Amino acid sequence: MIRTVHSLEQAVTIAIADSNPLVMSAMSELFQRDSRFSLLATSASAEGFLANVSRVPAQVGIIDWALPAMGGAKLLGLLREQADAPRMVIYGQQSTDVHLAALAAGAAGFVSRSDPVETLLDTCIAVAAGKMVFPYLDVRELQRNPLQTLSRRELDMLAALSKGLTNRELSRELGITMNTVKFHLSNLYDKLSVKSRAQAIAFYYSNRTGGKLSETGEHREGAEGER
CATH class of the missing domain: 1.10.10.10 (Winged helix-like DNA-binding domain superfamily/Winged helix DNA-binding domain)
Structure with a gap:
């Protein structure tokens, strides 16, 4: 797909990190084919992601919570110290508390890998617009915990x-x-x-x-x- 200069200026810039090469390949193709996004960088580790967004700031970052070697929580902690850090979306396996841990660590969104790919795309658009997207979050339970x-x-x-x-x-x-x-x-x-x-x-x-x-x-x- 050929993108015009105008479409690139309007595109949401994306950085991705996932240790699974198949997932990485699929996500890269997904974002490259959608004119709403501009994929800036990919990496297989938390350290690689941190280095990438330090060199080329992105609006939205997408990572697996279990990303090697430092993991998602520590990575988000380091990103909070950067003024131009991307807003983060966790793309991983849904469990009883991963989305809550991601929220507590400062993520802006969570998407399960079992969700349709459109959910990931829509979540990134919403997060880039400043919204918080946690579809599995029960606010009543959050308040009780x-x-x-x-x-x-x-x-x-x-x-x-x-x-x-x-x-x-x-x-x-x-x-x-x-x-x-x-x-x-x-x-x-x-x-x-x-x-x-x-x-x-x-x-x-x-x-x-x-x-x-x-x-x-x-x-x-x-x-x-x-x-």
């Missing part, structure tokens, strides 16, 4: 806490001071209505994976004696 009241830093803290890290290890992991760790932990406990790190870890697993507090995490908490 305390995890959705946490800031990005508090979510990072809770995820790191679930590994059984001590306050000192949390400080190194997140690149913050010990006092800041204690400040975030205090806020975290208040928002989750818990009184200890063991309870916070139990809450994390019961709400994110449906599992129980791991023996490792429980033992670590007791051994370190940290709240």
Whole structure:
């Protein structure tokens, strides 16, 4: 398809990252054949995507949530630090909480790979226009889930806490001071209505994976004696 100069000026610029070459090929062809879009760059990793959009800014980025090597959540965290970062659409497998995790990380949209391809195209148009598109999001459930009241830093803290890290290890992991760790932990406990790190870890697993507090995490908490 031959595009005129006018159509290129009006096209939504797109950057894509997916480790599956078949998916990448199909998406590339999809966007290249649609005159509403201009595909600027493709990559097979989060690092490649970050390098691409740093060199050639795009309006919309499309990635798989499980993108190697750093993953979607960390990639979105890095993109938030860039003034001209693309608005992000997660294109991946639908599960019980991927769309919520993507929303919490700062994505603007989510599309399941089982949806018709038109859904991906329409979502990118809507996201480029400044809209949020999460078709699987139940707002009532979102409001009932305390995890959705946490800031990005508090979510990072809770995820790191679930590994059984001590306050000192949390400080190194997140690149913050010990006092800041204690400040975030205090806020975290208040928002989750818990009184200890063991309870916070139990809450994390019961709400994110449906599992129980791991023996490792429980033992670590007791051994370190940290709240």
